[in-house]
Amino acid sequence: MSGQNEHKTMTLKLIVWRQNGKNGPGRFETYTAREITEHHSFLEMLDVVNEDLIKEGKEPIIFDHDCREGICGVCSQVINGVPHGGQERTTVCQLHMRKFKDGDTIYIEPWRARAFPILKDLMVDRSALDTIIQAGGYTSAHTGGAPDANAIPIPKPDAEYSMDAAECIGCGACVAACPNGAAMLFTGAKVAQLAVLPQGKVEAKERARAMIKAMQECGFGNCTNHYECQAACPKGIHVKFIARLNREYIRALIG
Amino acid sequence: MEILTNTVGRKVLMAVTGLFMLFFVIVHLLGNSTIFVGPSALNTYAEKLHSLGPLVWAFRAFMLAMLGVHVLFGVLLTLENWAANPGKYAVNRKLKANFSSETMIWTGALLFAFLVYHLLQFTLRVTPDIIPEAVAKRPGDVYAMVVGSFRHTAISLIYVGAMVVLFLHLKHGIQSFFQSLGWSNDRTLPRFETIGNVLSALFLLGYSAIPILILVGFLTR
Ligand code: HEM
Ligand code: SF4
Ligand code: FES
Numbered sequence: 001m002s003g004q005n006e007h008k009t010m011t012l013k014l015i016v017w018r019q020n021g022k023n024g025p026g027r028f029e030t031y032t033a034r035e036i037t038e039h040h041s042f043l044e045m046l047d048v049v050n051e052d053l054i055k056e057g058k059e060p061i062i063f064d065h066d067c068r069e070g071i072c073g074v075c076s077q078v079i080n081g082v083p084h085g086g087q088e089r090t091t092v093c094q095l096h097m098r099k100f101k102d103g104d105t106i107y108i109e110p111w112r113a114r115a116f117p118i119l120k121d122l123m124v125d126r127s128a129l130d131t132i133i134q135a136g137g138y139t140s141a142h143t144g145g146a147p148d149a150n151a152i153p154i155p156k157p158d159a160e161y162s163m164d165a166a167e168c169i170g171c172g173a174c175v176a177a178c179p180n181g182a183a184m185l186f187t188g189a190k191v192a193q194l195a196v197l198p199q200g201k202v203e204a205k206e207r208a209r210a211m212i213k214a215m216q217e218c219g220f221g222n223c224t225n226h227y228e229c230q231a232a233c234p235k236g237i238h239v240k241f242i243a244r245l246n247r248e249y250i251r252a253l254i255g
Numbered sequence: 256m257e258i259l260t261n262t263v264g265r266k267v268l269m270a271v272t273g274l275f276m277l278f279f280v281i282v283h284l285l286g287n288s289t290i291f292v293g294p295s296a297l298n299t300y301a302e303k304l305h306s307l308g309p310l311v312w313a314f315r316a317f318m319l320a321m322l323g324v325h326v327l328f329g330v331l332l333t334l335e336n337w338a339a340n341p342g343k344y345a346v347n348r349k350l351k352a353n354f355s356s357e358t359m360i361w362t363g364a365l366l367f368a369f370l371v372y373h374l375l376q377f378t379l380r381v382t383p384d385i386i387p388e389a390v391a392k393r394p395g396d397v398y399a400m401v402v403g404s405f406r407h408t409a410i411s412l413i414y415v416g417a418m419v420v421l422f423l424h425l426k427h428g429i430q431s432f433f434q435s436l437g438w439s440n441d442r443t444l445p446r447f448e449t450i451g452n453v454l455s456a457l458f459l460l461g462y463s464a465i466p467i468l469i470l471v472g473f474l475t476r
Contacts, residue, residue, distance in 0.1 A: 016346075028345065079347030112342040179352055180336035212263055221339030222262045224334045225431040226357065231350030240440040247437030249263040 001100065010036045010102040016061055017109045019118050022053040022059065031061075038098035043068060043075065044083065045097055047110075068093040070234065073169030076176070077122050079108040083173035083232045091234040111172055113181035115219040121174065126172045128218035129186060133170075136207035136215035138188045158196045165193035167211045169236040174229035174237070180221030185229035187215050195248050200238035208248035258325040263435075266326045270435035271430055272325040279318060280421070284461045289473065294398035301397040326367060333360040359383040369417040376404065384410060402469050411466035418462045425455035 008114065011108030012033040021027030032051050043065050043246040050060035050214060055169055066074040075092040085095045096206035100106065154162075163176070166189075173184035200207070230239045258264030280339060286304075289296040301476045355362075376382040380390055384404045393399065405411045414423070429451030439447055468474045 017345075078344055078346075080342055081346035082350065086348070086350070099308070107346040109344055109346070112338045112340070112344060114341055128327035175352070179340060179357065181304070181334075181340035209257075209261075212261060216262050219339060222335040223266065224332065224336065224356065225434045226356045228350060228352045238441050240444065241435050243437045243439045243444075245437075246263050246266070246435060249261070250267060252260060252438060254266065 008037070009034070010100065010104075012100060012103070013105040014034060014234075015105065015107045016122070018061070018121050018165060019110075021058070022121060036097050036249055037121055037193040038096065040112070041068070041093060042077075042095040042097065043093050044132045062090060062123050064123045065093060066238055071169060071252065072082075073171035075125070076111050076124065076171060076173070078107075078111065078176060080107050083111065083176040084171075084234050086232075089234055090168075094234075107216075108182040111176035113172075113175045113178070113220070115181060115183065116172060118249075124172075126170075127181065128220070129170050131188060131218055132183065132187055132211050132214045135212035136203070137194070139194060141199070141214050141234045142202060152198050154197060158160050161191045162196050165189040165196075165237070165241050168233075168237050169235060173232045173234060175220065177232035178221065178223075179228060180224055181219075182223045182229075183215050183218070184223040184242045184245065185233060185237055185239065186246035187211050188195040188239075192240060192244040195244065204248060207253035208245065208252050212245070212249060264333060266435040268324055269328050269332070270432045271426055273319040273432055275318070275321045276325065277307060277425070277432075280425075284458060287465060288461065290398065290401065290465055294396075297398045297401070298373060298395055302395055304345050306393045321368070322367075324347070326363070326404050326417070329360060344378060353427075355423045356421060360425060362420045365417070365420045367414075369420070373417075377401070379451075393440040401465075405469035408470060411470045415463045421461040421462070424467045425458065426451055 010033075012029045015028050016031060016035055017026055018029045019217065022199065031049055031053075032053070033045055036045050036048060043063070046061060046063060054062045064074045064076050066072040068075070070091045070093060073091070076083070077085075077092045079092065079095070084090060084092050085099070087095055087099060110116075110118050110122045111124045111126070115128040116126055118124050127164075150212075168186060168189040170186065172183075175181060175183050175184070191211055195204045225239075227239050229242075258268065282385070286300055287297075289300045349357075377397075378386065380387075380400070382404075384407055385400065386403070390400060390405070405414070428440075430444070430447040432449040434444070465474070
């Protein structure tokens with residue numbers, strides 16, 4: 001009841017991108033987030049703002065979210081100029097308001113890339129990433145009984161490498177961060193996680209080719225090695241996987 | 256040919272053509288450095304080069320082709336990238352990209368302009384600072400020609416400026432080359448970045464030393 005820390009709340013100024021539909025012109029709107037504690041996650045803070053908007057009879061801010069625990073890769077907001085807000089290895093949903101101060105102004109924008117059309121407000125269509133996966137991000141296998149887990153021995157370093165690449169949650173922050181709107185970090189991770197394993201090696205060449213082709217057809221840009229993607233990636237995916245993708249492609253080219 | 260349309264294929268072509276131009280930048284600096292040994296060293300070097308005749312022309316044609324491919328895909332790449340990222344953020348905070356990486360097309364364009372000027376000056380010898388009679392009298396005296404031109408402050412400044420531009424292009428370009436060819440990983444990438452920084456700084460110092468030293472009065476006959 002007395003001046004405990006937990007009762008301290010923040011008031012924040014939000015400048016949020018609002019856009020009615022795919023083609024609708026967008027604009028920034030300013031909102032005030034009241035009664036925010038340091039324990040609120042960033043999305044919970046937006047929930048509070050949306051509650052207020054609904055009470056006032058206004059349209060709530062539309063944003064993508066699902067698991068809210070950093071694994072589904074659906075939350076997607078550029079906060080103060082950095083996808084996911086710039087806290088290392090943290091998705092928007094795992095970002096907490098203790099990172100902000102009372103009175104802060106926060107810009108919230110959607111992922112921006114030609115391949116990610118805005119659907120509404122902060123929500124974009126990221127199905128282009130699925131298209132890339134459909135082009136080759138799998139291994140072909142006969143159905144039947146599950147094989148024994150140890151039937152194919154895989155060296156520890158290869159398993160680790162593959163798992164590092166497989167950490168990618170497909171959020172698209174790499175694309176949003178890229179000055180060229182390229183999806184090379186995502187595609188690189190998806191190609192690399194399979195290319196290093198015996199099951200994936202079989203189709204490695206066709207996979208690299210097909211996924212790069214799909215990536216281009218979806219309207220993503222070309223990589224110019226800024227490495228902005230790695231810096232923004234909430235899973236710390238390394239650009240060495242882009243080098244791997246390049247290597248896989250060169251290997252496919254020379255036969 | 257798939258390599259011509261594939262985004263990675265194009266980057267490979269840019270990297271390979273960039274590498275040949277990089278080799279040229281190294282060899283050219285070594286050749287030019289004979290100026291520090293003295294007039295006869297530079298003139299002998301120039302004479303040797305010219306005596307190679309058709310080989311020189313074959314080499315020039317090859318370098319021109321490298322430049323052509325590099326510029327073509329550099330421009331295409333950049334135009335596509337501008338189209339792929341139309342909406343700019345209201346707030347744009349960069350975590351890793353830097354001035355050098357973000358200005359490749361502009362440093363490239365400036366290098367191209369400089370190259371044209373440089374060839375008009377010392378290869379075709381048609382810029383106003385070149386005195387035709389002097390050159391006609393002693394066409395092999397490259398030293399006198401170079402010193403004569405770099406005595407002009409403006410010309411020396413253009414050259415030093417161009418070398419700053421080359422520094423910026425290669426500071427990003429050299430490490431980018433290793434990445435484009437798929438040779439880098441988490442261990443080697445920082446090293447390639449260091450190599451790029453050191454090499455491009457060496458080019459800046461080495462090349463700029465010639466006009467600067469001439470301008471301040473060293474390296475005269
Ligand atoms: C002295 C001449 C030049 C040298 C030594 C050189 C060298 C390089 C190198 C090593 C790269 C990295 C390639 C890669 O990403 O793998 C590069 C990239 C690039 N260069 Fe050049 N270049 C030169 C001239 C030019 C010119 C005249 C242009 C004009 C348009 C240009 C435009 C570009 C562009 C747009 C890139 C792409 C940037 C990137 O992908 O990182 N360059 N250059
Ligand atoms: S590489 Fe990182 S930023 Fe890109 S989609 Fe995967 S998790 Fe997201
Ligand atoms: S909501 Fe699932 S990762 Fe953020």
